[in-house]
Amino acid sequence: SQQGEEDPQALSIQEGENATMNCSYKTSINNLQWYRQNSGRGLVHLILIRSNEREKHSGRLRVTLDTSKKSSSLLITASRAADTASYFCATAPLRAAGNKLTFGGGTRVLVKP
Amino acid sequence: DAGITQSPRHKVTETGTPVTLRCHQTENHRYMYWYRQDPGHGLRLIHYSYGVKDTDKGEVSDGYSVSRSKTEDFLLTLESATSSQTSVYFCAISDGQLNTIYFGEGSWLTVV
Numbered sequence: 165s166q167q168g169e170e171d172p173q174a175l176s177i178q179e180g181e182n183a184t185m186n187c188s189y190k191t192s193i194n195n196l197q198w199y200r201q202n203s204g205r206g207l208v209h210l211i212l213i214r215s216n217e218r219e220k221h222s223g224r225l226r227v228t229l230d231t232s233k234k235s236s237s238l239l240i241t242a243s244r245a246a247d248t249a250s251y252f253c254a255t256a257p258l259r260a261a262g263n264k265l266t267f268g269g270g271t272r273v274l275v276k277p
Numbered sequence: 278d279a280g281i282t283q284s285p286r287h288k289v290t291e292t293g294t295p296v297t298l299r300c301h302q303t304e305n306h307r308y309m310y311w312y313r314q315d316p317g318h319g320l321r322l323i324h325y326s327y328g329v330k331d332t333d334k335g336e337v338s339d340g341y342s343v344s345r346s347k348t349e350d351f352l353l354t355l356e357s358a359t360s361s362q363t364s365v366y367f368c369a370i371s372d373g374q375l376n377t378i379y380f381g382e383g384s385w386l387t388v389v
Contacts, residue, residue: 195375197376205382205383206281206380207367207369208380209377209378212375212377214375252319256375256376263308263378264310264335264376265376265378269318
């Protein structure tokens with residue numbers, strides 16, 4: 165079973181608009197990460213937020229984390245066509261052996277020019 | 278890009294044949310992983326390694342075995358391929374810092 169579940173599963177927006185996607189998870193975590201996957205490619209790490217952080221920014225990315233609700237959101241501001249990709253949240257559970265991450269099913273984002 | 282090379286990148290094989298996918302890294306990272314990605318299931322961990330000759334099962338390990346005889350190489354073997362193993366396989370590596378992992382470009386496997 166997947167630790168993280170993204171919502172929505174798919175998102176279509178116009179260039180310049182903001183894109184928001186959410187991730188819910190089930191167990192206590194060390195940190196939560198977001199990855200991007202372009203079609204036919206491997207996943208690329210975007211941003212990491214630790215369990216004791218509530219918000220983090222990186223360029224046009226803003227991530228929030230609410231550990232009481234076991235949820236996170238990723239906001240992409242002023243979207244560009246190049247942001248078209250699938251976005252995955254991944255959680256690092258507490259006391260997980262092997263430095264493992266558990267991935268959600270992803271949100272497919274289409275940014276229309 | 279992280280120094281990860283997967284081979285082969287594409288393969289078509291017949292049911293019942295053995296298949297080995299290779300992952301080679303140039304980063305000297307301790308941890309290596311094999312994931313499979315399927316529509317509707319996201320990425321699922323097959324096996325992982327935390328050092329040379331040290332491996333453990335992930336959530337979907339049945340039908341797969343792995344070996345790591347050198348830090349840089351992690352092999353995934355399907356002893357007798359089945360159609361349910363048609364998938365995209367991703368190798369990933371990590372140095373253990375905050376669980377951040379780096380992915381290869383994937384190997385597309387079709388079992389007919």
